[in-house]
Amino acid sequence: xxxxxxxxxxxxxxxxxxxxxxxxxxxxxxxxxxxxxxxxxxxxxxxxxxxxxxxxxxxxxxxxxxxxxxx
Ligand SMILES: [Zn+2]
Numbered sequence: 001x002x003x004x005x006x007x008x009x010x011x012x013x014x015x016x017x018x019x020x021x022x023x024x025x026x027x028x029x030x031x032x033x034x035x036x037x038x039x040x041x042x043x044x045x046x047x048x049x050x051x052x053x054x055x056x057x058x059x060x061x062x063x064x065x066x067x068x069x070x071x
Contacts, residue, residue, distance in 0.1 A: 005029035007037065 001010045003017040006029060010017050021029025035042065 003029065006032045008032075 001012050001014060001023060002008070003010060003019060003021050003023075005021045006017060006019040008018055010023075015024060016022055017029060019029045019032070021027075
């Protein structure tokens with residue numbers, strides 16, 4: 001049974017979700033924060049972003065040195 005509020009998948013016999021949504025009364029519950037919902041995606045792309053940042057830093061550093069070089 002998928003919770004309509006937070007999107008968690010619960011056992012079919014579950015009466016309440018982890019977010020406190022009541023399946024019988026169809027009330028309550030707190031939606032998952034956006035960052036938690038996309039945490040897996042973030043975990044996957046964060047190393048790529050980090051690598052890009054480091055690369056950009058090195059590229060910028062090299063450019064600045066090249067500009068600052070009087071010779
Ligand atoms: Zn829920």
